[in-house]
Amino acid sequence: MALVVQKFGGTSVADLERIRTVAARIKRSREEGDQIAVVVSAMAGTTNQLVDWVTEIGGPHYDHAEYDVVVASGEQVTVGLLALALHAQGLPARSFLGWQAPVRTDGTHGRARIAVLEAARLRACLERGDIVVLAGFQGVSADDRVTTLGRGGSDTSAVALAAALGAERCDIFTDVDGVYTSDPRIVAKAHRLDRVTYEEMLEMASLGAKVLETRSVALAMQSGVRIQVLSSFVDGTGTLVVDEDEIVEKQIVSGIAYSRDEAKITLIGVPDRPGVAATIFGPLAEANINVDMIVQSVSADGETADLTFTVGRGDLARTTGALEAVRDQLGYREIATDGEVVKVSVIGVGMRSHAGTAHTMFSTLAERGINIQAISTSEIKISVLIDEAYTELALRALHTAYGLDAT
Amino acid sequence: MALVVQKFGGTSVADLERIRTVAARIKRSREEGDQIAVVVSAMAGTTNQLVDWVTEIGGPHYDHAEYDVVVASGEQVTVGLLALALHAQGLPARSFLGWQAPVRTDGTHGRARIAVLEAARLRACLERGDIVVLAGFQGVSADDRVTTLGRGGSDTSAVALAAALGAERCDIFTDVDGVYTSDPRIVAKAHRLDRVTYEEMLEMASLGAKVLETRSVALAMQSGVRIQVLSSFVDGTGTLVVDEDEIVEKQIVSGIAYSRDEAKITLIGVPDRPGVAATIFGPLAEANINVDMIVQSVSADGETADLTFTVGRGDLARTTGALEAVRDQLGYREIATDGEVVKVSVIGVGMRSHAGTAHTMFSTLAERGINIQAISTSEIKISVLIDEAYTELALRALHTAYGLDAT
Numbered sequence: 001m002a003l004v005v006q007k008f009g010g011t012s013v014a015d016l017e018r019i020r021t022v023a024a025r026i027k028r029s030r031e032e033g034d035q036i037a038v039v040v041s042a043m044a045g046t047t048n049q050l051v052d053w054v055t056e057i058g059g060p061h062y063d064h065a066e067y068d069v070v071v072a073s074g075e076q077v078t079v080g081l082l083a084l085a086l087h088a089q090g091l092p093a094r095s096f097l098g099w100q101a102p103v104r105t106d107g108t109h110g111r112a113r114i115a116v117l118e119a120a121r122l123r124a125c126l127e128r129g130d131i132v133v134l135a136g137f138q139g140v141s142a143d144d145r146v147t148t149l150g151r152g153g154s155d156t157s158a159v160a161l162a163a164a165l166g167a168e169r170c171d172i173f174t175d176v177d178g179v180y181t182s183d184p185r186i187v188a189k190a191h192r193l194d195r196v197t198y199e200e201m202l203e204m205a206s207l208g209a210k211v212l213e214t215r216s217v218a219l220a221m222q223s224g225v226r227i228q229v230l231s232s233f234v235d236g237t238g239t240l241v242v243d244e245d246e247i248v249e250k251q252i253v254s255g256i257a258y259s260r261d262e263a264k265i266t267l268i269g270v271p272d273r274p275g276v277a278a279t280i281f282g283p284l285a286e287a288n289i290n291v292d293m294i295v296q297s298v299s300a301d302g303e304t305a306d307l308t309f310t311v312g313r314g315d316l317a318r319t320t321g322a323l324e325a326v327r328d329q330l331g332y333r334e335i336a337t338d339g340e341v342v343k344v345s346v347i348g349v350g351m352r353s354h355a356g357t358a359h360t361m362f363s364t365l366a367e368r369g370i371n372i373q374a375i376s377t378s379e380i381k382i383s384v385l386i387d388e389a390y391t392e393l394a395l396r397a398l399h400t401a402y403g404l405d406a407t
Numbered sequence: 408m409a410l411v412v413q414k415f416g417g418t419s420v421a422d423l424e425r426i427r428t429v430a431a432r433i434k435r436s437r438e439e440g441d442q443i444a445v446v447v448s449a450m451a452g453t454t455n456q457l458v459d460w461v462t463e464i465g466g467p468h469y470d471h472a473e474y475d476v477v478v479a480s481g482e483q484v485t486v487g488l489l490a491l492a493l494h495a496q497g498l499p500a501r502s503f504l505g506w507q508a509p510v511r512t513d514g515t516h517g518r519a520r521i522a523v524l525e526a527a528r529l530r531a532c533l534e535r536g537d538i539v540v541l542a543g544f545q546g547v548s549a550d551d552r553v554t555t556l557g558r559g560g561s562d563t564s565a566v567a568l569a570a571a572l573g574a575e576r577c578d579i580f581t582d583v584d585g586v587y588t589s590d591p592r593i594v595a596k597a598h599r600l601d602r603v604t605y606e607e608m609l610e611m612a613s614l615g616a617k618v619l620e621t622r623s624v625a626l627a628m629q630s631g632v633r634i635q636v637l638s639s640f641v642d643g644t645g646t647l648v649v650d651e652d653e654i655v656e657k658q659i660v661s662g663i664a665y666s667r668d669e670a671k672i673t674l675i676g677v678p679d680r681p682g683v684a685a686t687i688f689g690p691l692a693e694a695n696i697n698v699d700m701i702v703q704s705v706s707a708d709g710e711t712a713d714l715t716f717t718v719g720r721g722d723l724a725r726t727t728g729a730l731e732a733v734r735d736q737l738g739y740r741e742i743a744t745d746g747e748v749v750k751v752s753v754i755g756v757g758m759r760s761h762a763g764t765a766h767t768m769f770s771t772l773a774e775r776g777i778n779i780q781a782i783s784t785s786e787i788k789i790s791v792l793i794d795e796a797y798t799e800l801a802l803r804a805l806h807t808a809y810g811l812d813a814t
Contacts, residue, residue, distance in 0.1 A: 016464050050484065057423050058491035066494070069502050070487035073480040077457065080477035084465035087473075095476050099506065100551055144507055 002168040003035040003126070007136065007158035010044035011175045012232035013078045016085075022232065023085035025173075026131065030091060037122065037132040037165060039158040040082055042074025050074060064109035068138075068148045072098065075135035075154075083133045093131040096122065098138035099146065103157065105139035111150035112139055114157075119164035126165075134161055152213030159216045163223035170220065170227050171238075172212060177231035178239035179204065179211055181404040182256040187395050191406035193254060194237075197244045200254050201227075203347045203381045207257035217241065244349055252357060253348035253402040256395055262292070263316040264341045264373065264385060266308045267323070269333025272298060279330055280307065283322045289315045293343070293374040293385055304333070308374055310385060313339055341373065342391045345383040346398060358382050364401040370394055409575040410442040410533070414543065414565035417451035418582045419639035420485045423492075429639065430492035432580075433538065437498060444529065444539040444572060446565040447489055449481025457481060471516035475545075475555045479505065482542035482561075490540045500538040503529065505545035506553065510564065512546035518557035519546055521564075526571035533572075541568055559620030566623045570630035577627065577634050578645075579619060584638035585646035586611065586618055588811040589663040594802050598813035600661060602647045602654050607661045608634075610754045610788045614664035624648065651756055659757035659764060660809040663802055666750045669699070670723040671780060671792060674714045674730070676740025679705060686737055687714065690729045696722045700750070700781040700792055711740070715781055717792060720746055748780065749798045752790040753805060765789050771808040777801055 006026065013019050022040075029036055041047075050071045054062055079095035086093035098105075101122055105112035122132045136154025139147045149156055155172060162170035178192040179201065196204075198221035205214040211229055220227050220241065230238025244250075270276055277296070284291055295308040311319050320335055351357040361382055365372060370393065374385040386394060399405060413433065420426050429447075436443055448454075457478045461469055486502035493500035505512075508529055512519035529539045543561025546554045556563055562579060569577035585599040586608065603611075605628035612621040618636055627634050627648065637645025651657075677683055684703070691698055702715040718726050727742055758764040768789055772779060777800065781792040793801060806812060 016460060019464060053423060053484075053488060054491060057426060057488050057495065059495050062491055063494055066487045066490045066502055068487075069490075069504070070484050073483040073487075076480040076483065077460075077477050080473045080475075080480075081460060081464050083473045083476075084461060084469055087470055088464065088466050095473055097476070097553070146504070 001033050001035055003037070003165055004029065005037045005039065005158055005162040005165065005167045005170045006173060007039040007154060007171065008041065008173045008232060009154065009175070010041040010047070012173050013040055013082065014044040016081070019078070019081050019085050022082060022173075023089050023091075025232070026086060027089050027091060030131070035126055037126060037134065037161055037167070038082065039134050039136040039154055039161055040075065040078045041136050041154040042078055046074040046077070047071060065145055068109045068146045072135070072138040072146045072148055075137050079133045079135045086131055086133070091131055092129060093133055094125055095133045095135070097135050099140035099144070101134060103134075103139035103160070105141055105147045105149070107141040107143065107145070107147065109145075109147055112141070112147035114139060114149070114160050117160045117164040119161070122161075123165065152216070155213040155216035156219060159220045159223070159225050159227065162225045163219070167225070170225050172227060172229050173232035174211065174229060175231070175233070176211060176229075177234050177236055178229050179241070179255070181254065182395055182399050183258070186392050187256070187399050189396075189399060189405040191404070193239050195240045195242055195247050196254055197247060197349050198241060199244070199380055200347050200349055201241045203345065203378070204255055204257050207259050207343070207345050207347075207383075212241070250350040251348055252350035252354045253346045253404065254350075255347050256398045256402070256404070257345045257347060258391060258395060259343045260388065260391070261313050262310050262341050262343045262385065263313045264308060264310050264338040265316070265319060265323075266306055266336040267330070267332040267334075268306050268336060269304045270307050271331050272303055272305045276330070277307070279326075280323070283326050284311075284319060287318060287322045289319050289322070293376045293383070295374045310341070310343070310374065340388045341385050342388045343383050343385050344391070344394050344398070345381050346402065347381045349380050351382075352379055360401055361398060364397050365394060368393055368397055408440050408442055410444070410572055411436065412444050412446065412565050412569040412572065412574045412577045413580060414446040414561060414578065415448065415580045415639060416561065416582070417448040417454070419580050420447055420489065421451040423488070426485070426488050426492050427495075429489060429580075430496050430498075432639070433493060434496050434498060437538070442533055444533060444541065444568055444574070445489065446541050446543040446561055446568055447482065447485045448543050448561040449485055453481040453484070454478060472552055475516045475553045479542070479545040479553045479555055482544050486540045486542045493538055493540070498538055499536055500540055501532055502540045502542070504542050506547035506551070508541060510541075510546035510567070512548055512554045512556070514548040514550065514552070514554065516552075516554055519548070519554035521546060521556070521567045524567045524571040526568075529568075530572065559623070562620040562623035563626060566627045566630070566632050566634065569632045570626070574632070577632050579634060579636050580639035581618065581636060582638070582640070583618060583636075584641050584643055585636050586648070586662070588661065589802055589806050590665070593799050594663070594806050596803075596806060596812040598811070600646050601644075602649055603661055604651045604654060604756050605648060606651070606787055607754050607756055608648045610752065610785070611662055611664050614666050614750070614752050614754075614790075619648070657757040658755055659761045660753045660755035660811065661757075662754050663805045663809070663811070664752045664754060665798060665802060667795065667798070668720050669717050669748050669750045669792065670720045671715060671717050671745040671748045672723070672726060672730075673743040674737070674739040674741075675743060676711045677714050678738050679710055679712045683737070684714070686733075687730070690733050691718075691726060694725060694729045696726050696729070700783040700790065702781045717748070717750070717781065747795045748792050749795045750790050750792050751798070751801050751805070752788050753809065754788045756787050758789075759786055767808055768805060771804050772801060775800055775804055
């Protein structure tokens with residue numbers, strides 16, 4: 001008898017009918033002999049409504065501790081309703097809120113981190129034969145206040161629960177039936193991956209393939225929890241996110257991801273002297289702005305340089321503001337910005353042991369006349385910044401070039 | 408500096424605008440120098456919606472523990488939002504859920520009783536100068552599960568909080584501006600009472616003047632908490648519910664209440680032998696049916712009797728069912744039922760020391776040709792059962808007869 005954690009997101013529990021469907025699905029798993037612990041999100045739309053109320057009544061500088069109290073109520077409703085739906089199907093079940101497990105977190109309200117998920121109560125409940133239904137997204141701080149884990153935190157709750165219980169697997173039920181080689185809405189020939197490694201999934205998650213939240217994948221990798229991503233609406237096996245050892249035939253490239261959440265900033269005519277980069281990025285770090293790709297090019301006169309880098313599109317105004325504030329100190333000539341860029345990435349653990357992956361990418365884009373504005377690489381990823389207008393063309397061309405097209 | 412508990416019901420916090428109004432009201436009380444602890448209900452309509460979901464998904468025999476989890480989420484939203492609204496007005500405030508105070512209750516889910524409201528945390532919060540915002544209606548059982556106190560339970564939460572904190576007064580803000588001598592929708596000349604005793608209020612609460620929940624009045628009487636009932640929408644002093652000693656000029660009759668939630672049952676031809684009443688009411692007690700007024704009349708033949716009594720209208724079918732089941736044992740001839748009756752009561756602590764109150768009632772009704780079908784009395788109350796069609800006539804006539812008409 002395997003112990004499996006199943007997580008259902010907001011669209012899977014959006015109304016009573018869907019909650020009943022989830023209960024029926026859990027029943028089937030039970031009948032196959034598994035012990036089940038479930039993690040659920042709030043009904044789709046509920047969290048947004050609650051957040052709107054908080055910001056409307058609390059103003060821009062609202063108290064994050066009270067935000068957590070209000071927003072955590074959404075999962076409270078769904079755990080109770082799902083437990084009731086399971087009872088109605090003749091299954092013993094019991095709900096647990098974050099403070100009841102307890103899921104202990106730090107006190108960073110609004111985006112708390114799980115310190116320890118205490119599983120003794122939950123395990124006792126499972127051993128009595130009950131299905132555990134844990135509220136995702138929420139926990140309790142050391143001083144007994146409600147905390148939430150931030151958007152997508154229910155995935156992290158599920159992985160933490162699987163780790164704490166030593167579960168065989170963590171099934172993440174969502175509105176897609178797995179992880180694809182690229183976004184199927186753009187690349188018609190994209191196909192579902194049977195398996196993907198944690199590291200690949202991490203790159204995909206952080207690059208805008210919004211199937212799993214980044215933190216949950218990192219936690220799964222760290223604690224060795226096998227994740228299965230599958231559809232709540234269509235039966236099937238989905239995609240397994242596992243350790244590299246579990247994948248026998250490694251592809252060089254597993255997927256092509258993209259992120260539109262990028263903005264490019266170029267500082268033109270920066271004096272070319274040691275320490276200038278620190279002077280530039282210091283104020284941005286202080287303002288909590290994440291800088292991603294960085295390209296420095298020496299100008300023709302040999303005395304100044306142009307510095308190009310990217311930030312999240314939402315941080316663009318704050319970034320230029322922070323740089324204007326230290327203009328005299330930096331001595332640059334001009335700031336140029338471009339919000340119409342996209343970052344396209346090819347990802348695959350296989351490229352570690354295979355040369356030529358970058359060459360394929362650059363030549364494929366060059367053949368289509370797509371100009372590369374910046375490049376960044378990691379061991380298992382090559383990212384390029386291009387004009388947003390070429391997004392679809394680039395994705396499809398790369399998908400074909402790396403032999404990923406479905407047959 | 409007085410410590411005052413203020414309770415705001417569902418209509419007072421029905422939307423963000425009203426929550427802001429409540430915050431402004433609390434601010435005024437603070438500016439008058441009071442320390443404030445607040446108890447709030449869920450937004451009007453929310454609890455009904457949640458209950459509907461529970462019964463729809465859980466079926467008729469739903470688990471009351473999970474019901475409590477779902478339904479308690481309503482107050483969780485309003486305490487957080489009210490704390491945020493207070494912050495927005497520049498006031499320090501902090502929300503507390505039932506388990507956080509904690510409000511310890513027994514484990515009777517759906518209608519739990521408060522065992523002890525632990526006030527140490529709340530008092531520490533008040534002493535720091537913060538406004539305490541406690542979720543009404545909810546508590547926590549000995550095994551750390553969420554409990555709710557049943558409908559109207561927020562009044563009880565507020566009185567328990569006032570008792571635990573030794574508050575000067577418990578202000579219950581509601582959609583009426585106080586306690587009236589009768590229902591103003593029926594008796595145009597009804598006027599607001601400045602003061603009313605706990606005992607009178609108890610009779611009025613249990614008789615359908617739905618201003619305060621009965622349990623909260625009983626608890627206030629027992630713990631000596633002074634209640635003030637006042638409007639959340641109109642400024643004014645409302646009605647004080649206090650000990651008899653605090654009322655100098657006692658009226659003989661303080662109010663005329665009525666309850667349409669009555670049904671009359673007559674067992675005709677019951678053998679007139681000792682113990683027959685026990686045989687009749689035993690099965691009803693077992694079925695948890697409350698019997699109110701009882702009239703026994705010996706029939707002409709001297710060997711059988713007719714027995715008339717009243718039950719809640721919702722219990723009528725169950726009552727006749729229970730009696731049919733033991734028909735052979737009881738040996739009655741016939742059951743007659745009447746759902747179109749109303750119970751009208753005159754209430755006043757003054758009648759203890761004043762004869763003739765009953766006479767005034769009976770003769771006033773007789774003059775209008777209103778037949779009395781049953782009578783019950785207590786030290787401070789006389790109730791009669793009459794044909795429902797005469798409700799308005801009876802209320803107005805009695806209101807005038809006891810000198811209660813507003814001048």
